[in-house]
Amino acid sequence: MKRTDVFWDAPAEALDRERLRALQLHRLRSTLERVLCSPFYQARLGEAGISPGDIRSPEDIRKLPLTTKQDLRNQYPYGLLCTTKDKLVRLHVSSGTTGQATAVFYSRHDVDHWADLLARCMYMTGARPGDTFQNLTGYGLFTGGLGFHYGAERLGLLTIPSGAGNSRRQIQLMRDFSTTVMHIIPSYALRLMDIMTEMGLDPRKELSLRIAYLGAEPYSEEVRRRVEEFYGIDVYNSYGLSEMNGPGVAFECPWKTGMHIWEDAYWVEVLDPETLAPVPEGTLGELVLTTLNRDAMPILRYRTKDLTRLLPGECPCGRAHVRLDRIQGRSDDMFIIKGVNIFPVQVEQVLMNIAEVGNNYVIILRRENNVDEMIVKVEVTDRIFVEDMRHLQRVQKKIAHDLKGELLLTPRIELVEPNGLPRSEGKAVRLVDERKI
Numbered sequence: 360m361k362r363t364d365v366f367w368d369a370p371a372e373a374l375d376r377e378r379l380r381a382l383q384l385h386r387l388r389s390t391l392e393r394v395l396c397s398p399f400y401q402a403r404l405g406e407a408g409i410s411p412g413d414i415r416s417p418e419d420i421r422k423l424p425l426t427t428k429q430d431l432r433n434q435y436p437y438g439l440l441c442t443t444k445d446k447l448v449r450l451h452v453s454s455g456t457t458g459q460a461t462a463v464f465y466s467r468h469d470v471d472h473w474a475d476l477l478a479r480c481m482y483m484t485g486a487r488p489g490d491t492f493q494n495l496t497g498y499g500l501f502t503g504g505l506g507f508h509y510g511a512e513r514l515g516l517l518t519i520p521s522g523a524g525n526s527r528r529q530i531q532l533m534r535d536f537s538t539t540v541m542h543i544i545p546s547y548a549l550r551l552m553d554i555m556t557e558m559g560l561d562p563r564k565e566l567s568l569r570i571a572y573l574g575a576e577p578y579s580e581e582v583r584r585r586v587e588e589f590y591g592i593d594v595y596n597s598y599g600l601s602e603m604n605g606p607g608v609a610f611e612c613p614w615k616t617g618m619h620i621w622e623d624a625y626w627v628e629v630l631d632p633e634t635l636a637p638v639p640e641g642t643l644g645e646l647v648l649t650t651l652n653r654d655a656m657p658i659l660r661y662r663t664k665d666l667t668r669l670l671p672g673e674c675p676c677g678r679a680h681v682r683l684d685r686i687q688g689r690s691d692d693m694f695i696i697k698g699v700n701i702f703p704v705q706v707e708q709v710l711m712n713i714a715e716v717g718n719n720y721v722i723i724l725r726r727e728n729n730v731d732e733m734i735v736k737v738e739v740t741d742r743i744f745v746e747d748m749r750h751l752q753r754v755q756k757k758i759a760h761d762l763k764g765e766l767l768l769t770p771r772i773e774l775v776e777p778n779g780l781p782r783s784e785g786k787a788v789r790l791v792d793e794r795k796i
């Protein structure tokens with residue numbers, strides 16, 4: 360007999376593989392019916408000559424076309440919507456101006472289901488009513504804010520929507536309301552360690568923290584260990600992406616041996632990113648996900664571009680949902696800094712719209728004294744008189760301002776004389792990541 364008090368949603372979490380499969384097949388068929396409400400999938404499935412009746416087992420999903428971020432961009436804003444606007448209650452939009460942005464829509468059902476998934480995750484790690492939960496990620500358009508917020512309220516935690524930054528206030532809130540559980544981006548957890556040390560505060564003695572959820576950007580076991588030791592807490596890895604709702608896709612249980620991916624909500628594939636053939640369990644490949652319980656904007660076979668592997672074997676916690684290894688990297692050039700996703704092309708587009716900018720630039724990512732920084736070195740054109748300091752300062756400010764508008768984070772801009780940046784042989788090197796994650 361499985362103990363039901365360890366599950367938030369026992370019918371979904373304690374399913375055996377056979378019943379899970381039956382549920383998946385049922386949900387996959389309904390999803391296929393549903394996607395046909397969007398002109399985009401109507402055309403895609405029409406071209407592939409597939410109808411919902413062709414899906415007889417979950418593996419038949421391989422007959423379906425893949426969906427990419429570029430598809431979502433091309434269909435921005437409404438192209439993948441499968442319902443009418445009066446059924447929508449929320450949308451989240453990625454950073455980036457038109458041409459780069461993607462939008463995800465949620466109906467009441469979707470917001471409720473997403474909150475349930477996050478409540479499930481947090482309950483799994485031991486969070487309970489009576490706990491105080493502080494959410495230190497960006498609210499606004501980032502899914503980590505409202506996603507965790509609704510999940511925590513659903514679980515019945517006293518929830519502090521403190522958002523990103525404002526570190527001394529964060530620490531004050533932790534003290535005043537005896538925060539026990541927090542959601543925080545790994546780079547910020549490191550930064551806060553330094554701020555607490557500067558303040559002479561020992562979190563093990565002076566705070567009540569027990570649990571932290573770290574995600575939204577890659578980090579190592581070494582960072583987990585440092586954070587656990589400094590704060591005296593348990594750290595759980597949290598994985599998600601906006602296209603699949605946001606956080607709550609996969610989460611660690613107390614055994615911390617990989618993240619359970621909620622297979623009643625997502626069909627999971629790991630494919631070779633080159634050949635797109637499935638890789639054997641345990642082999643690194645690209646994670647591809649299909650929503651199984653989404654109403655407003657179901658997505659088929661989404662190429663996450665995240666590289667990871669499925670871990671073989673059963674988890675001692677009793678959940679049959681397969682475990683995902685730590686994300687090892689990406690198969691595209693997107694990078695994440697301070698929890699913000701950036702494509703180099705976004706930087707390029709902003710730079711090329713500024714008359715004083717020359718042809719060459721390089722983005723450098725640095726972690727120094729636990730502060731993450733994005734530095735953009737930009738060559739100016741030879742039309743600009745490099746002795747004119749005021750003009751240079753104006754250009755520098757303009758670049759920083761325009762990039763902040765596009766990326767939602769403030770880069771440091773360094774201007775370089777024409778031809779001042781080293782030329783590389785072959786393809787230009789646009790990104791140098793010096794961080795030790």
Ligand code: COA
Pocket residue numbers: 495496497498501502503504522523524525526527544546547550575605606696697698699767768769770
């Ligand atoms: N998350 C939250 N806050 C962070 C952070 C991080 N990863 N890294 C640094 N900060 C803190 C800084 O310490 C600083 O705190 P202070 O107010 O005590 O000085 C504050 O945020 C502002 O940082 P700064 O570097 O000056 O500003 P910025 O404009 O470059 O960055 C952030 C702005 C940090 C607010 C922005 O990057 C952000 O919102 N990040 C969070 C994204 C997120 O929530 N992603 C989750 C997706 S699910």
Ligand code: AMP
Pocket residue numbers: 502573574575576577578596597598599600601602605606663665686689695700
């Ligand atoms: P967003 O769509 O802004 O929520 O960003 C999603 C992306 O963040 C994912 O595709 C991953 O690349 C990254 N990400 C999220 N969670 C983690 C995690 N726990 N570890 C590593 N990368 C993560």
Ligand code: ZN
Pocket residue numbers: 612613614619674675676677678
């Ligand atoms: Zn487990």
